[in-house]
Amino acid sequence: NAGVMQNPRHLVRRRGQEARLRCSPMKGHSHVYWYRQLPEEGLKFMVYLQKENIIDESGMPKERFSAEFPKEGPSILRIQQVVRGDSAAYFCASSRSNQPQHFGDGTRLSIL
Amino acid sequence: AQTVTQSQPEMSVQEAETVTLSCTYDTSESDYYLFWYKQPPSRQMILVIRQEAYKQQNATENRFSVNFQKAAKSFSLKISDSQLGDAAMYFCAYRSNAGGTSYGKLTFGQGTILTVHP
Numbered sequence: 415n416a417g418v419m420q421n422p423r424h425l426v427r428r429r430g431q432e433a434r435l436r437c438s439p440m441k442g443h444s445h446v447y448w449y450r451q452l453p454e455e456g457l458k459f460m461v462y463l464q465k466e467n468i469i470d471e472s473g474m475p476k477e478r479f480s481a482e483f484p485k486e487g488p489s490i491l492r493i494q495q496v497v498r499g500d501s502a503a504y505f506c507a508s509s510r511s512n513q514p515q516h517f518g519d520g521t522r523l524s525i526l
Numbered sequence: 527a528q529t530v531t532q533s534q535p536e537m538s539v540q541e542a543e544t545v546t547l548s549c550t551y552d553t554s555e556s557d558y559y560l561f562w563y564k565q566p567p568s569r570q571m572i573l574v575i576r577q578e579a580y581k582q583q584n585a586t587e588n589r590f591s592v593n594f595q596k597a598a599k600s601f602s603l604k605i606s607d608s609q610l611g612d613a614a615m616y617f618c619a620y621r622s623n624a625g626g627t628s629y630g631k632l633t634f635g636q637g638t639i640l641t642v643h644p
Binding site for chain 1: 559561563568569570571572573576617623630631632633634635636637
């Protein structure tokens with residue numbers, strides 16, 4: 415019974431490049447959440463998705479960031495034209511409707 | 527908007543002793559969940575314990591228990607018989623159960639680093 419799978423575990427990009435972070439939820443989970451953790455800080459909510467729908471994107475920057483959770487395949491968090499300030503750990507979590515969220519191991523994004 | 531505050535950036539405890547981590551929150555809602563998550567150096571987020579606001583009885587999970595004071599908006603975590611493996615960053619988190627688009631997302635505190643001394 416695999417947990418939430420995130421890949422890659424580490425991602426290095428140069429400024430101006432695109433970063434794609436993937437998240438496969440636990441089996442049976444249709445709710446996906448993305449959080450960002452800056453060094454020495456707590457996790458900050460970015461976006462909440464259900465299959466093919468964005469439910470709440472109030473925590474996601476309006477520019478350069480987008481997220482999707484297609485009918486088939488993993489959820490993708492996409493960051494275009496990355497800047498140094500995007501360096502962080504990005505966590506994905508999944509849940510059934512009203513159950514606790516289970517987290518993946520995160521993707522550590524480093525911008526050169 | 528809801529906020530969660532952990533006023534203790536760092537705490538330490540001797541092995542086998544008891545330690546309490548503090549958490550306060552601010553909300554105008556009456557229906558919500560509160561959680562404690564543990565993040566060891568591996569960075570994995572592990573659910574420790576959860577409390578539903580409508581339940582008066584404090585949640586317990588083995589050596590972990592909470593003191594939930596709804597009127598005071600306080601939600602502290604007590605770790606009994608501390609073990610070396612308890613050393614980690616601990617996050618308190620809030621989740622609305624009221625429906626609408628805010629339903630589901632977790633609001634985290636800043637975290638408390640717990641050190642366990644042998």
